[in-house]
Amino acid sequence: MRSRSCSGKWSIEAATKANSRGSSRFTSFVKSSDGSLGFESERIVGGDLNRAPCFPLDAARRDGRASTNRNDNKSLGVRTQDENASNPDVVVVDGMVEPGRHGMSVAPRAEAEDLPSFLIPRRFKGKHRRGSGVPKGNNQLICWRAGDGAFADAKFADHLMFWTDPKRSTEHGFIAPEFRCTLSEYRSALAVTLTMWALVPWPWEADS
């Protein structure tokens, strides 16, 4: 299940080549509890896909069925300024979202170095490397990933781009709209990627 980008480190050269071929990349994110990857109607289920490869589901959702619409930090979606005024994933102006380095957050690996400790299940406390933050996540969180390219700027899917975060380009990125579009179109484009995301085990799962 684990792909190259999940287990290894990429050199800049590899990342550049992958980018120049325009292949779609990587990426995993953590989702949780009732935020399955599924969606209803046009809206994404769940909120922002924080960090790259993981996505937590609760046990009840492990059958992969669509669940409720959500826009939080664990689901396939984004939060606007109306949903998280202090730190929105995207800013919607007159119903429109601009392309750029913002949007659904993702990380390159389901490793403690790339994911914030509050999105790593607490049951892995003690297995993490000191200094990477003590796991404080929901124990039901599971991890999803999509793509196997380098963690570098490229097209991600129809109407969607992947951009790295300039502040932390090797650890954090965004899935953003490719063009100016409505919020609903952006969320729909994210929702369509549902089948691209596959469940991956947490790196510490085998030890637990």
Next chain:
Amino acid sequence: MTKPIDYRVYPPERAFSILLLQLNETIESGHGDNPEADAIRDEMSGYWNSFTKEQCQRMNWLSEDLADLARGGPTIVHTSSDAINKWKEALNLALAEKEQGKHDDFLAVLRSPAKTELPPSELLFLQARAWDDAGFPEVAIQFLKAAEKQDLTTGIHVLNKLQREGYVEEAVQKANSLLRDRSSDPLAVYFASAVLLGSVRHLDFNNARPTLEHITEPLRKCFQGFSANHPVEAEVPGFKASMGHILGLCLEWLGQTEAAIKVYDQILALYPNNPDTLTMRGLARWVVDHELAFADLWRAIQHNTKSPWPYILLSREYLGSNNLQAVSLCNQGLNLKPAPSDVAKALLYEGIAIGYAELGQPADRVLENFYLAIDLDPHGELIRENLNTYLSKTGNYKKQPLAQAKLMSLSIIQSSTSQFLGQNRYRPEKTNEDRILRSLAA
């Protein structure tokens, strides 16, 4: 810890740290997988996504430090004498960096301590100071509370921090417990009394009374027993005066004016020219002995009081008889640094307006000052009445009641206390930190 105000008003790292503390509390209460905890994480992720790599690392270490704290503090890792010396060396280097505003190295050194003579409570205290200096006061409070469990004298620093950061409810609780504790030192009694007095200053007498009575007894004992040779007095000249001001005010408020005046007398015997004490005694004497009160307030002005009330009260005395002097006093009051409160400034402008009116100055000059006064204190009924008096040319201006000045003398205490606790005069946490670091260096 009760959140004082919306964490979103704070810088992102501090806001994140508050959320992390809330998440820890939620997890500890057994609700780590509940929607409540998820909502906190949701907020945290918004901040996290905006952080730089350095900020993320700092937050990761914060999470580690808090986990260590839950286990009783950092584990000692260096024990050989060589390692201890190297650790001290690293501490000194990190300390120099800290002075430049770089806190991460200092925190890192404290995180891997050597076995020294340093008691665990002092190590926790240093960690508290380091996180505080780095901009995380809520985290500092957690470390201070842990230090207090091992050394009760740290309670004063917990109180000080809670008060400064606006955690009023908790500060009042802590102040009450410090006052109840008979082993509390004079500094702790003083701080606790100041916090409690501040918490009731807007209440009416009946509601304030229990607190005033609670403060008075331990404070009186401390004040009477406090020797001028006490180490605190050497460190903070004027400490006994500050303690006496609070005691005197409580006594006055409780109706024991004579007892209050005796306290002020005692202070003035030690510090004859203390302008705050002169002001307070002047206000206390105003109804008992007008002449003596007048003399005290004049002396307060001569000794550069920062309180506007001597200027306000004396200028009112001169209005009608020596208007030039009255206007001059009001102008001096307006030029005080720090600037008086709006209510006090309003009264000073009103004094100028009345003085000008009595001196027969042009109406626009008189009205300008009345309007400035009304702008500063829109609820000042007497100012409006005096304006109407001027407009109707009856010339029978009313004086502000003494009660208002009495009430405002609370602000003298408040300003004296905040100056005392403030950065310019005495910072007990800084003093303690210096002491610990000196002992380490030795």
